Amino acid sequence: MNGQPNPRLFSFVGGAAGAWRVVSNRAVAGEGIEPVERLSVEAGLVATMAADARWCLRGVTSHERYVERVEKDQLVATQAPLGRPEAMCAAFIPIRKSSDWWALTQDERRRIFEETSHHTQLGMRYLPAIARRLHHCRDLSVQEPFDFLTWFEFAPQHAAAFDELVASLRATAEWAYVDREVDIRVIRDSTSQPGER
């Protein structure tokens, strides 16, 4: 009953505080999310929000649901970590998939995700420039408004490449199952340190 927060849990708090300054907040599909000035990325569960915080979205990192061994080995060999000093830009993209998606079986979801939409292959083209961390929300104890939160970090010179990546993903068959998506772009304060929240 008195368990510790899941060590893979992260909270994204939108409000007036945090190392990341919001430069855009766009509803791509479905309902948007309240505009805020800043975003704070916190390890663990934010039990009580600061008075000036407007929302908190949470998710856990987890094992891969679709990636196969050959793909994982390629990813591990080429991916970059979060917190690189040059990665002053980031994107926070919460999405929800439709009930149709969740009613599919594993083989059907994998076929749409990779064989048809090439999700992993598309992302791999932008490694190591774009670092990424995926968080799952659907199976948290408390019902959350999104199924996934993805956090991306990149240097300013890769911002156009990032736009190309998300445009490619949004054009896939997989994205027909995305019924809510918000795209929030942020920039790290020049006064804050890499890795700071």
Next chain:
Amino acid sequence: MNGQPNPRLFSFVGGAAGAWRVVSNRAVAGEGIEPVERLSVEAGLVATMAADARWCLRGVTSHERYVERVEKDQLVATQAPLGRPEAMCAAFIPIRKSSDWWALTQDERRRIFEETSHHTQLGMRYLPAIARRLHHCRDLSVQEPFDFLTWFEFAPQHAAAFDELVASLRATAEWAYVDREVDIRVIRDSTSQPGER
């Protein structure tokens, strides 16, 4: 922040109350769990346990992680619901899988789960006699001691078949990755109604 409990969340409370009387409690692998007299199966989050409750394990039902379309169609056609009047016996089996399991990729886990261990096919042999509900704990907001909680219900005349099913599963390659397992058997009070907690 003030979200509702996940509607797919269930709590299993061990203590002095509940419609199910514990008849055995065995540590199959790893650490056991404190013996209790009764088990209560509750929909939702049990925020505050009764004074005489000893433990509470929680999990969410979710989409299938390995089952493919042909298998799902077979399952749907043959499975029985929980709460049948004749299903006076039940088993509550929490398990945890090792970090080796979680480091595997989807294709590797599927291969062990089904192509090698025939998990779904094995279970299917005992349908509709044995009804089952699987709950996931690993990605809850709070760290839980198990990865999965499975709840099985069956009539007394199928108790031997159930023992055969769990023995078969424990002999599979998949079970080499189970590093903690507890097997709790319960009987519904004759005074309680089917479906009562």
